[in-house]
Amino acid sequence: MWNRARPHDRRERLFGGRGAVLVWNLCAADPQPPFGAVLACELEGGGSVGTHQQQEFAEVLIVLEGAGVARVDGAPMPLQPGVVVQLALGRTLALENGSPEGPLRYLIVKSK
Numbered sequence: 033m034w035n036r037a038r039p040h041d042r043r044e045r046l047f048g049g050r051g052a053v054l055v056w057n058l059c060a061a062d063p064q065p066p067f068g069a070v071l072a073c074e075l076e077g078g079g080s081v082g083t084h085q086q087q088e089f090a091e092v093l094i095v096l097e098g099a100g101v102a103r104v105d106g107a108p109m110p111l112q113p114g115v116v117v118q119l120a121l122g123r124t125l126a127l128e129n130g131s132p133e134g135p136l137r138y139l140i141v142k143s144k
Contacts, residue, residue: 038056039056040054040055040056040057041054041055042054042055043055045082046081046082047081047082047083047084047126048082048083049079049080049081049082049126049127050078050079050080051075051076051077051078051079051080051129052075052076052079053073053074053075053076053079053081054073054074054076055071055072055073056071056072056073057069057070057071058070058071058072058139065144066143066144067141067142067143068088068089068142068143068144069089069140069141069142070139070140070141070142071139071140071141071142072137072138072139073137073138073139073140074135074136074137075098075100075127075129075135075136075137075138076129076135077129077131077132077133077134077135078129078131078132078133079128079129079136080126080127080128080129081125081126081127082126083103083124083125083126084124084125084126085122085123085124086119086120086121086122086123086124086125087121087122088121088142089121089142089143089144090118090119090120090121090142090143090144091117091118091119091125091140091141091142091143092116092117092118092119092140092141092143093116093117093119093125093138093139093140094114094115094116094117094138094139094140094141095111095112095113095114095115095116095117095136095137095138096113096137096138096139097113097135097136097137098111098112098113098129098130098131098134098135098136098137099111099112099130099131099136100127100128100129100130100131100136101127101128101130102117102125102126102127103124103125103126103127103128104117104119104123104124104125105123105124106124111127111130111136111138
């Protein structure tokens with residue numbers, strides 16, 4: 033698990049969702065191509081990330097802890113530890129934390 037004491041961003045109602053997502057940038061200042069970012073994320077209990085389109089980078093989302101639902105182009109996909117969601121450019125994603133209390137923790141790797 034990543035160091036929670038490390039500097040991070042708190043993003044409220046991300047893409048029109050509910051609650052907050054804590055985001056840690058795990059890369060050096062300038063990620064090396066083809067990578068755009070490697071992010072550790074923690075979606076608070078009962079939270080969601082609203083629908084958004086992959087416009088600049090393809091993404092891979094890897095669930096580390098918790099449970100919930102991803103909606104890829106509107107189709108639901110159950111989330112639990114070990115699930116990998118692949119998102120090509122142009123695809124849409126929304127996330128819901130299935131727990132009212134515990135966080136949903138996941139990694140996002142962005143690549144061109």
